Amino acid sequence: QSVLTQPPSASGTPGQRVSISCFGSSSNIEKNSVNWYQQLPGTAPKLLIYSLNQRPSGVPDRFSGSKSGAAASLAISGLQSEDEADYYCSTWDDSLNAWVFGGGTKLTVL
Amino acid sequence: QVQLVQSGAEVKKPGAAVTVSCKTSGYTFNSYYIHWVRQAPGHGPEWMGWINPNSGATHYVQKFKGRIAMTRDTSISTVYMEVSDMRPVDTAIYYCAREGDSSGSDAFHVWGQGTLVTVSS
Numbered sequence: 001q002s003v004l005t006q007p008p009s010a011s012g013t014p015g016q017r018v019s020i021s022c023f024g025s026s027s028n029i030e031k032n033s034v035n036w037y038q039q040l041p042g043t044a045p046k047l048l049i050y051s052l053n054q055r056p057s058g059v060p061d062r063f064s065g066s067k068s069g070a071a072a073s074l075a076i077s078g079l080q081s082e083d084e085a086d087y088y089c090s091t092w093d094d095s096l097n098a099w100v101f102g103g104g105t106k107l108t109v110l
Numbered sequence: 111q112v113q114l115v116q117s118g119a120e121v122k123k124p125g126a127a128v129t130v131s132c133k134t135s136g137y138t139f140n141s142y143y144i145h146w147v148r149q150a151p152g153h154g155p156e157w158m159g160w161i162n163p164n165s166g167a168t169h170y171v172q173k174f175k176g177r178i179a180m181t182r183d184t185s186i187s188t189v190y191m192e193v194s195d196m197r198p199v200d201t202a203i204y205y206c207a208r209e210g211d212s213s214g215s216d217a218f219h220v221w222g223q224g225t226l227v228t229v230s231s
Contacts, residue, residue, distance in 0.1 A: 002154055033216075035217040037155075037218075044205055044221040044222065044224050045147075045155060045205070045218075045221055046221070047217055047219050050215045050217035050219070051213075051215055051217070054213070054215070056211075056219060088154055088155060090155075090217075090218075092216070096171075096172075097169075097172075098157055098171045098172075099145070099157035100157070101154045101155045101156065101157065102154060103153070103154045104154040
């Protein structure tokens, strides 16, 4: 059971906006910044969003992050077929003294 | 460019140990922590710990303490992780990842390609 809770699946059609949630607690998301990773099949995770809403070079601005209390969210606008992947949230947990990840959300582009 | 290149796949019997290497290039080795993350088939990533390549200091997640050891060789910009007393539940892809970038971010900005470790009798 993951410390951070994500919906197992999400879907949308090309051009749509989708949002993926990530629920944590007062010892992790509420106190610390959240990072999001994208994982295409058979590849290593890739950093998508860091420090809540910063994008590494090369990540399109269709991707954005937000947080409210102990919950974070990843939004993808203008959905494209190449966005089909697994998405993971991650943050530091002060109680566990460890980085924690969500269980992942599989995004399907219909 | 910044690269982390890991050693190849391993098959181990229960009770054995495995060492995975992570050779870094394209940046100053001592400047960024290296983390190890594993991912069992069909599961999300699981963080295992970090090593400070400059000092050699390490921090391991509680569940792995006593069973993993992270080391580094500064002369070849390479970090290693040894996992002892392997069990079938340890079957996973093991990744090394570099923490941070020039902005001071603590996210895992660069990942190795992963090393599949299979534990089976």
